[in-house]
Amino acid sequence: MLSLYQVEKRAGGxxxxxxxxxxxxxxxxxxxxxxxxxxxxxxxxxxxxxxxVDAGRVTRRGDLSLGYLRQEAVGAADDxxxxxHTTGSHGELATVEAALAAVExxxxxxxxxxxxxxxxxxxxxxxxxxxxxxxxxxxxRAEAILHGLGFRQADFxxxxxxxxxxxxxxxxxxxxxxxxxxxxxLDEPTNHLDLASVEWLEQYLKGFPGAIFLISHDRTFLxxxxxxxxxxxxxxxxTYRGNYDAFEQQQAERQVLKQQAAxxxxxxxxxxxxxxxxxxxxxxxxRQVQSRxxxxxxxxxxxxxxxxxxxxxxxxxxxxxxxxxxxxxxxDKAYGDVAxxxxxxxxxxxxxxxxxxxxxxxxxxxxF
Numbered sequence: 001m002l003s004l005y006q007v008e009k010r011a012g013g014x015x016x017x018x019x020x021x022x023x024x025x026x027x028x029x030x031x032x033x034x035x036x037x038x039x040x041x042x043x044x045x046x047x048x049x050x051x052x053v054d055a056g057r058v059t060r061r062g063d064l065s066l067g068y069l070r071q072e073a074v075g076a077a078d079d080x081x082x083x084x085h086t087t088g089s090h091g092e093l094a095t096v097e098a099a100l101a102a103v104e105x106x107x108x109x110x111x112x113x114x115x116x117x118x119x120x121x122x123x124x125x126x127x128x129x130x131x132x133x134x135x136x137x138x139x140x141r142a143e144a145i146l147h148g149l150g151f152r153q154a155d156f157x158x159x160x161x162x163x164x165x166x167x168x169x170x171x172x173x174x175x176x177x178x179x180x181x182x183x184x185x186l187d188e189p190t191n192h193l194d195l196a197s198v199e200w201l202e203q204y205l206k207g208f209p210g211a212i213f214l215i216s217h218d219r220t221f222l223x224x225x226x227x228x229x230x231x232x233x234x235x236x237x238x239t240y241r242g243n244y245d246a247f248e249q250q251q252a253e254r255q256v257l258k259q260q261a262a263x264x265x266x267x268x269x270x271x272x273x274x275x276x277x278x279x280x281x282x283x284x285x286x287r288q289v290q291s292r293x294x295x296x297x298x299x300x301x302x303x304x305x306x307x308x309x310x311x312x313x314x315x316x317x318x319x320x321x322x323x324x325x326x327x328x329x330x331x332d333k334a335y336g337d338v339a340x341x342x343x344x345x346x347x348x349x350x351x352x353x354x355x356x357x358x359x360x361x362x363x364x365x366x367x368f
Contacts (some may be wrong), residue, residue, distance in 0.1 A: 001026055001064060001211060002047060002183060007056035009042060016042060019057070020237045022181065022230060030213040031222045031244060034232030040215050041071065043237070046183045067181040069173055070190045071215075076160055077168065083156040086142045086174045100126045108270065138178065145174045148200040149193070150359060152157070166192035177204065186214040192222055194360045219244055234305040257305070262302040272296055323350050333366060340366055 001024055008018040013180045016039035024047075032040050045051040046058060048068045060066075103123045107116065130136065146156065149170045160168060162307070176184060184205075190198045202224055205212060216222055222229075222244040227238045229247035238254075240247040273290050279285035288305065326348040333340045340363040348354065356364050 001061050002066075003044070003059045004053075005057050005059070007046065007058065008054045009039065009046065009051075010054050011039065011042060015235055017232060017235050017237055018055070022237060024213065026182070026211055027209065028211045028228060029226045030211075031226035031229045031247075032213060032232075033222075033229060033244070033247070038232040040232060041187055043232070044068065044213070044215070045189055048185060057156065058086065061182075064183065065179075066183045066185065067176040067179055068185040068300045069176055069187060069189055071191065072165075072169070075331055076161075078161055079159045081157050082146070082151065082160060082163070082171055082259065083139070083142060085160055085171055086146060086178055087138050089270065096126055096130050100130065142178045145177050145204070146171075148197070148204060149174055150197045170197070173201075178210075180208070181210060183211045183213065184208070186216075188215055188217070190216060190218050192360075195357060196359060220333040234303065258302065259304050262304045265299075265302050269296065269299070321350055324348075325350055325352075333363070 003023040004020050007020040009016045009020075020043075032043065034040050042051065044263070048066060049310065050056070050068075080088075093350075103119050103126060106119050107123070107272055110116070111119070127246060143153075143156065151167075151174075155163075160171065163171065173186075173189060176295075189201065193201065195201070198218070198221065202221060205225055212225070214222075214225070226243055227241070229242070231238050231240065231245065231247065231251065238251075240250045242250070272295065276289050276292055276296075279289050280288075324347065326346065328344055328346040331344040331346075333344075356367065358364050
């Protein structure tokens with residue numbers, strides 16, 4: 001379906017990776033992981049054809065349909081109603097719809113008996129294809145997806161400009177899911193979703209018929225979805241089988257083996273260097289010394305990647321508070337006519353650890 005072969009890519013003169021060979025097949029579930037700035041989004045842009053490789057090649061199946069959700073895909077802020085935006089032009093479906101409109105126009109205009117018969121037959125074939133592509137239930141599917149991502153029925157007629165950036169990103173995600181391409185590239189799809197929407201998206205993607213390649217910092221999301229992991233590591237992309245937990249275990253085992261191999265190589269190098277130093281001036285050993293010098297010169301050193309430096313955060317110890325830290329009683333809060341809280345009572349005591357949950361727009365940040 002889509003493959004990379006011996007791909008090399010640089011950014012600003014810095015090597016991101018080289019020798020990348022990767023093949024995506026129908027229905028596969030891939031996760032892409034790596035440190036920030038390692039080139040994960042750049043790899044997605046290479047797959048989508050938005051950037052060119054510096055070496056190697058990217059091969060795509062001729063009829064491949066691809067949907068790409070960018071990390072900050074806030075979408076258009078125009079007067080298009082949400083539902084119309086979500087059901088808008090979708091690849092082959094849009095092509096078939098346009099062809100149907102053209103055939104209907106020719107039939108309405110009239111023609112010879114043979115022409116009318118040919119157009120009617122073409123219309124029948126197009127209707128069949130339209131149905132196969134889900135054209136007749138497009139709006140119903142779009143509404144179900146929008147509901148799953150947290151939109152209300154009343155939102156469907158609101159213009160896109162009325163939504164915040166986070167909600168427009170949800171709309172972009174909904175538009176891609178409705179299109180149902182052969183391959184979904186999802187760059188941090190859960191960034192602007194509340195917990196209920198993340199759980200819905202996870203279940204929806206489990207039943208998605210196409211292939212999925214996703215970048216996410218949500219370990220649980222990756223564990224529940226992916227069956228293969230591509231990891232950007234020290235200028236290479238290494239592939240692993242299994243979910244995120246399996247990847248971590250395999251990566252740790254691989255690192256141990258690499259460290260052992262590097263230690264063995266280092267001992268061999270020291271032994272060789274001692275031999276060269278000891279017998280360099282002996283004519284009877286000249287050939288052996290020269291052989292070992294060439295051996296060292298051509299030796300490919302095993303490099304062991306070290307963990308990125310950990311970030312240490314220290315919060316100054318505050319003075320000891322009383323037992324009651326915060327108390328709210330009968331609190332009301334509204335924005336215009338929209339009530340956020342009515343008669344809110346809340347008590348926080350010293351030492352408590354509390355998580356605040358709720359759908360987007362429920363007033364969590366307002367409470368803080």
